[in-house]
Amino acid sequence: MQSQSRYNMYEVIHKALRARLSRTLVAIGQLDVDDEPSLRELEAEVATTLAMMRGHLASENAFVHTAMEARAPGSTRRIAEEHAHHEDDIDVLAAACATLVAAAPGEREPLAQRLYVMFDLFVQDNLTHMRHEEDHHNAVLWAMYSDAEILAIEQALVAALPPEKKALYLHAMLPAVPTRDRAKLLGGLRQALPPEAFAGLYASVLPLLDAPAQRHLAAALGEPVALADAA
Structure with a gap:
C-alpha cells in the first residue's frame, strides 16, 4: 500500500496512462472497419497512445531507474526487463495497426479483432506493471530519497521533455485527475x-x-x- 504522507511521482502520470490506454482500447472495440474516416482516426489514436507509452518508458529508464540504482543497486531489475518487453510490444502493436489500416475492406474485420485482443493484453500487462511500480518502486524511493529529492528527479524528467511531449502528457493528465491536481x-x-x-x-x-x-x-x-x- 502507498504511503499517503510521501510524495508519489507516479500517481498523476499513471492515472493519465491508465485513462489513455482504456480510451484507446474502447476506440479499437468501437471501430467500424468500413468507415475510412474512423479508421484514420483510430490510426492516429493508437499512434499517439503508443508514443506516450514509449516516451514514458524512456523517461523512467533515464531518470527514475537511474536514481534508484544509484542508491539501491538491482532495485529496478524486474521493471527494467518489463520495459524491454513493452518496447517490443509497442512495435508489434504499431505493426498490427498498420496492417489493419493497409488492408482491403473485406480483410479488416479479423485484423481489427486481432488488434483488440493484442491491445487488451497490453493494457492488462501495463496495469499490473504500474501497480508494481507504485507499490515497490515507491518503497525504494521513499527509503532512499527525501520528498524534495524525489520532486527534483521528477522536475528533471519533465524539463527534459520537448514542448510537444509536455503538451501531450498534460492533455492526458488533466481529465484523469481531481480538481486539486488539475489546479x-x-x-x-x-x-x-x-x-x-x-x-x-x-x-x-x-x-x-x-x-x-x-x-x-x-x-x-x-x-x-x-x-x-x-x-
Whole structure:
C-alpha cells in the first residue's frame, strides 16, 4: 500500500496512462472497419497512445531507474526487463495497426479483432506493471530519497521533455485527475509562463473537461468562470 504522507511521482502520470490506454482500447472495440474516416482516426489514436507509452518508458529508464540504482543497486531489475518487453510490444502493436489500416475492406474485420485482443493484453500487462511500480518502486524511493529529492528527479524528467511531449502528457493528465491536481499542474504552469501564453494554454485544455469540472477548476485557480464556460 502507498504511503499517503510521501510524495508519489507516479500517481498523476499513471492515472493519465491508465485513462489513455482504456480510451484507446474502447476506440479499437468501437471501430467500424468500413468507415475510412474512423479508421484514420483510430490510426492516429493508437499512434499517439503508443508514443506516450514509449516516451514514458524512456523517461523512467533515464531518470527514475537511474536514481534508484544509484542508491539501491538491482532495485529496478524486474521493471527494467518489463520495459524491454513493452518496447517490443509497442512495435508489434504499431505493426498490427498498420496492417489493419493497409488492408482491403473485406480483410479488416479479423485484423481489427486481432488488434483488440493484442491491445487488451497490453493494457492488462501495463496495469499490473504500474501497480508494481507504485507499490515497490515507491518503497525504494521513499527509503532512499527525501520528498524534495524525489520532486527534483521528477522536475528533471519533465524539463527534459520537448514542448510537444509536455503538451501531450498534460492533455492526458488533466481529465484523469481531481480538481486539486488539475489546479496544481496548471498553477505551476501559470507561474512559469507569460500571462498570454498561460491564457492560451488554459483555453486549450478546457474542452477536455465537462462544464462542472471547468467551473471547479476555474474556482480553484481563481480564473474567471466565464472563461471556463466559454469552452
